[in-house]
Amino acid sequence: xxxxxxxxxxxxxxxxxxxxxxxxxxxxxxxxxxxxxxxxxxxxxxxxxxxxxxxxxxxxxxxxxxxxxxxxxxxxxxxxxxxxxxxxxxxxxxxxxxxxxxxxxxxxxxxxxxxxxxxxxxxxxxxx
Numbered sequence: 169x170x171x172x173x174x175x176x177x178x179x180x181x182x183x184x185x186x187x188x189x190x191x192x193x194x195x196x197x198x199x200x201x202x203x204x205x206x207x208x209x210x211x212x213x214x215x216x217x218x219x220x221x222x223x224x225x226x227x228x229x230x231x232x233x234x235x236x237x238x239x240x241x242x243x244x245x246x247x248x249x250x251x252x253x254x255x256x257x258x259x260x261x262x263x264x265x266x267x268x269x270x271x272x273x274x275x276x277x278x279x280x281x282x283x284x285x286x287x288x289x290x291x292x293x294x295x296x
Contacts, residue, residue, distance in 0.1 A: 201231030209233055212249055219253045221245065222261065 195201040206228045210221050224245070227236040237245070255261075 193236050195229035195232060197234040198229060198232040201229035201234070203227040203229055203236060210235070210245070212245065212253075214249055214253050215255065219224065219258075221248065222259070 196202060204227065206226055207223050208226045208228060210224050212219050212221060225238065225241055228234070
């Protein structure tokens with residue numbers, strides 16, 4: 169079984185060994201969560217095209233959300249990528265917002281500074 173970090177489709181790591189009950193003991197990412205079988209979505213970049221594959225069988229950590237795939241599942245995802253994701257075979261399409269880091273980074277910093285200032289003012293009002 170391989171691990172594909174939450175919807176990034178890039179990192180691959182070994183899966184924890186199964187315990188005596190046949191279930192996987194714990195998550196390798198957080199070392200505390202238990203893995204449970206689930207169906208997930210994963211986002212995959214194919215060149216400049218971003219696609220989402222739904223209903224992917226996986227084991228998911230109940231603490232951090234890390235996703236692990238059986239070898240067969242990872243192989244099928246790799247074969248899908250190799251085939252190029254023909255859009256005529258898509259079950260549906262979705263719109264994805266795209267954000268610019270520089271623009272959002274500047275506004276996020278300003279929002280954080282404003283929240284911090286408001287928090288200090290509220291603490292001073294309560295104290296005074």
